[in-house]
Amino acid sequence: MTGAEGLCAALDAVMERRGAWPGRSPWVRAAVAAVPRHAFAPDRLWRWSGRAYVPVDRDTAFEEWVAEVYGSPDLAAVTELSGGVPSSSLSAQGIVVDMLDSLLLEPGHRVLELGTGTGWNAALLARRAGSVVSVEVDSGLAAAATGRLERAGAGVDVRVADGVAGWSAGAPYDRVIATYAVDRVPWAWVGQTRPGGRIVVPWGRMGHVALTVADDGRSASGWVQGLATFMLARGTDLGRRFEQVREAAPHAHERPFPWDLTPLRDDWHLRFALRVSVPDLRITTAEDEDGLNAWLHDGATSWAMLAAVGDGTTIAHQGGPRRLADEVERGWGWWLTEGRPELYDFGLTVTSDQQYAWCRDAGTGPRWPVT
Known part of the structure; x- marks a missing residue:
């Protein structure tokens, strides 16, 4: 067993002890075992030193590099910086698993992924879905991910475009999943999902929601599924310090x-x-x-x-x-x-002209407009 294989097995065991492998989606654990993270990590990663991000290169510091890949279920491996700030990553394994479980993906489903990144999430999707279209705004990332996906034998159609518009050429989709956070869910994602289809998206920079498209296709609504911090969409204004x-x-x-x-x-x-x-x-x-x-x-x-x-x-x-x-x-x-409602008591509803968060009941509970 190589160092990477050993750390992969150790990470699997940590998630087993936590009860983090989803019982309703056993395919996810099998896919993670079959599609190792390190096969989708670039040769240079970035580690926070306490003061700045420093490079960790596979060729010169393999043990440190692979430790970044498999460090913890909760930690992403930073793959790209912009202005000294992370702009792309190999997402934390625990979060990836949680979101895939929330997607309720079935064999034969057509999937749209927004944010190809390294390609690892798309490769996991391809182990289960009928077809996967993945949209990436960065042409360099898209090309690198395409190469990794081809080497892994994953049949994913990678397209270079701004994910906010989705990818209408392949619509309608059964499932849509975003790998980056948005404050407002683009209506195109709802419009390109079939009625009854499911959309899983990091929302509000603190968690992810799973939305189900209404039978008439005019809205999507659903509950918060988990807590995490995600990369923001490219070009998001971070505001002032x-x-x-x-x-x-x-x-x-x-x-x-x-x-x-x-x-x-x-x-x-x-x-x-x-x-x-x-x-x-x-x-x-x-x-x-x-x-x-x-x-x-x-x-x-x-x-x-x-x-x-x-x-x-x-x-x-x-x-x-x-x-x-x-x-x-x-x-x-x-x-x-209100009795200290948990994050799982909150949800989100999206229509073509408004979005609002709610607590406990989408129709009668308190609500807050998403601006």
């Missing part, structure tokens, strides 16, 4: 904040609820000698800092046209009043 927003919007308001901030750092169900109820919210937390602090901003015009003062209390400082600390307090209060 906290420091830039604060500099542009002077301090305007100060008051006590009522709650301990520990759940804001540790409870991802709360964080997901806030992501839904407070549009564009970005949260960073850190602890110092006075206690836990949080920095909030919307990437554009408004900011807030929740600062521990050392006596068990927290002060909210905020500026800009929005009062983000107030919005967070209202959203947090709603979440507590």
Whole structure:
């Protein structure tokens, strides 16, 4: 057994111990075993050193390179940088498996994948589906992925195009899956899926949803399936950093904040609820000698800092046209009043002219427009 094969087996065992292999989709585990990750990893990967991304090359540091590929079910292997920031990756195995399970893929299905990347996800799809069309906006990535797919004997039709438009030439599809995050689901993805078909997409930068297209084809709706952070669509405006927003919007308001901030750092169900109820919210937390602090901003015009003062209390400082600390307090209060709904209690509905998130019931539950 080679080093890569041994690490592949070890990663399989970790997922077995976690119960992460999906019982309803046994084909996924078989496909992962048959299509090894390292066969789809480029010769150069990028590892975070604590200060910057540094190259890890297969030819000169094979053990480190293969460890990046098989490090953990939860970690992606960064394959490309843009401006010092990851722009493409070999997605974390645990997330890939979870999304494939959510797709409910059956033999004979026609599949559209948005974001070919390295080609690994497309190769896994091809082990199960009747046909796979994969769309990649980066021509270099598309060419490299095509070569890997051909060497693996995977029959995938790779097309160079912007995934936001889907690929109408192959429509209608039984299943559509995106490998990058969007804040709004492009209507083309719904329009190119048959009634009753399923769309799995990373949404809201924190999780993925599985949408079912209505019988009349005029909407798609479904539940949040899992939690993860995904690469954003190419060209997504990342907005301003906290420091830039604060500099542009002077301090305007100060008051006590009522709650301990520990759940804001540790409870991802709360964080997901806030992501839904407070549009564009970005949260960073850190602890110092006075206690836990949080920095909030919307990437554009408004900011807030929740600062521990050392006596068990927290002060909210905020500026800009929005009062983000107030919005967070209202959203947090709603979440507590509703009995702390989990992220799996949320869903998304998409029509041609609107999108909204909802909690517990798509028709009668509270809803928030997706802007």
